[in-house]
Amino acid sequence: MTNDRALADALRLAVDPPGGVNVDALRELTRADSEEDWDISAAAEHLGVSPHTLRYYERADLVVIPRDQAGHRRFDAPTVRRLVFLTRMRASGMPIADLRRYVDLVDAGADTIPDRLDLLLEHRDTLRSQIAQLQLALAATEYKLATYQEGPQP
Amino acid sequence: MTNDRALADALRLAVDPPGGVNVDALRELTRADSEEDWDISAAAEHLGVSPHTLRYYERADLVVIPRDQAGHRRFDAPTVRRLVFLTRMRASGMPIADLRRYVDLVDAGADTIPDRLDLLLEHRDTLRSQIAQLQLALAATEYKLATYQEGPQP
DNA sequence: GCTTGTCTTCGAGCGTGCTCGAACCCCTAG
DNA sequence: CTAGGGGTTCGAGCACGCTCGAAGACAAGC
Incomplete structure (x- = not known):
């Protein structure tokens, strides 16, 4: 099925x-x-x-x-x-x-499906920008880690 | 410089x-x-x-x-x-x-750098798992969107 | 000099999402 | 029959991160 x-x-x-x-x-x-x-x-x-x-x-x-x-x-x-x-x-x-x-x-019921779609689409966008934001934060964190680890005195 | x-x-x-x-x-x-x-x-x-x-x-x-x-x-x-x-x-x-x-x-001062590294590493791991989690949520959301959009009655 | 606007401190309040405690109920094992 | 260990409701409390309001200081412009 x-x-x-x-x-x-x-x-x-x-x-x-x-x-x-x-x-x-x-x-x-x-x-x-x-x-x-x-x-x-x-x-x-x-x-x-x-x-x-x-x-x-x-x-x-x-x-x-x-x-x-x-x-x-x-x-x-x-x-x-x-x-x-x-x-x-x-x-x-x-x-x-x-x-x-x-x-x-x-x-x-089923005739609210368009509204549900709207909600889901909105949430999808929220998720995407959250992910983008976290990836920026991750990059910044890894950058900072790199400066600590390569040069002793950044 | x-x-x-x-x-x-x-x-x-x-x-x-x-x-x-x-x-x-x-x-x-x-x-x-x-x-x-x-x-x-x-x-x-x-x-x-x-x-x-x-x-x-x-x-x-x-x-x-x-x-x-x-x-x-x-x-x-x-x-x-x-x-x-x-x-x-x-x-x-x-x-x-x-x-x-x-x-x-x-x-x-500078001799706390190891501790700072620990904090940053921990935060990096947190970020990574947050990102992974959000990507799962995104996948789930997109899956749900797909079921709504292809079959009228999922 | 007076008004207006932006700043200051301080403490209190709020919205979200739990988290907990007290008092009570019900089932099962001994 | 009794004790124990779940479950239940209800309302209250808490942690976090702001957010706000009141009361006052100071500078600039009229």
């Missing part, structure tokens, strides 16, 4: 950064036959955030988290997918408020 | 980002024969920060700013060079506290 490939790719993009998502565990969770939802501590660990943060995201209306009959949060595959998206966007500096706008649009 | 080239290069690295430094003005200021120090509003404008922020940096002991006989801050070339460094490092996410550690080392 091409949608499954897409999901797998998207999840692969969520690998790597320090404290990042455990992709194998995610893949396990997203298998249709998996009955093993996560509790909050498992979800927090896999997503690389604290349980407090997950509750905070729920309180901030970024995500609706299903509960079991004891009232405990059950992190199923769709919930985790949204949280992967949220944590990735947060890690790249998108403010909570923008994220809420976005998920509101998602929840509002 | 190779040091002049080095300074010019360093200043060139300070160009570009939104709200960044005006390099021509900086070059003007750093010319040895220039008598034209900046006042706080000129400095703020050239550095792309607010006067409030400059006073805050001084209060935070990141920089000592000379005064004229009226008690007004005079931003001369060395001061501006330090502020260029500070604003660049801030823009790349180095916390104020780290910056203070660094400038304390600088002010403490």
Whole structure:
């Protein structure tokens, strides 16, 4: 199914950064036959955030988290997918408020797609200029390192 | 003089980002024969920060700013060079506290160079992983854009 | 001399994004 | 039946980096 490939790719993009998502565990969770939802501590660990943060995201209306009959949060595959998206966007500096706008649009249905596109395009531009800026800072830092390391007294 | 080239290069690295430094003005200021120090509003404008922020940096002991006989801050070339460094490092996410550690080392003399190197190396690594992380986020964003744009209903 | 403008200090306030503590609930093991 | 170790809510607190406002000094121009 091409949608499954897409999901797998998207999840692969969520690998790597320090404290990042455990992709194998995610893949396990997203298998249709998996009955093993996560509790909050498992979800927090896999997503690389604290349980407090997950509750905070729920309180901030970024995500609706299903509960079991004891009232405990059950992190199923769709919930985790949204949280992967949220944590990735947060890690790249998108403010909570923008994220809420976005998920509101998602929840509002398919005819908000143009607005979502706008948001994403804007975020893409933000990311690009952030990257450019950091690369400048990196160059400046490496330059300074070089002056320290070659001439003893720069 | 190779040091002049080095300074010019360093200043060139300070160009570009939104709200960044005006390099021509900086070059003007750093010319040895220039008598034209900046006042706080000129400095703020050239550095792309607010006067409030400059006073805050001084209060935070990141920089000592000379005064004229009226008690007004005079931003001369060395001061501006330090502020260029500070604003660049801030823009790349180095916390104020780290910056203070660094400038304390600088002010403490040449035998703190190993410590400064450590700080810079650490910051370089931070920058590299930040860049890697942002590039992942960019890829994820572009992937999402692609799914929105090709298939109407992803 | 007076107004206007820009500077000064100082302390307080604010926005963001968590982070925590207290009090309570529920399930399971012993 | 009881103890322990999760979970829950709620509101409050915190760290960071500004950001601002009030009250006053000084210089230049009318």
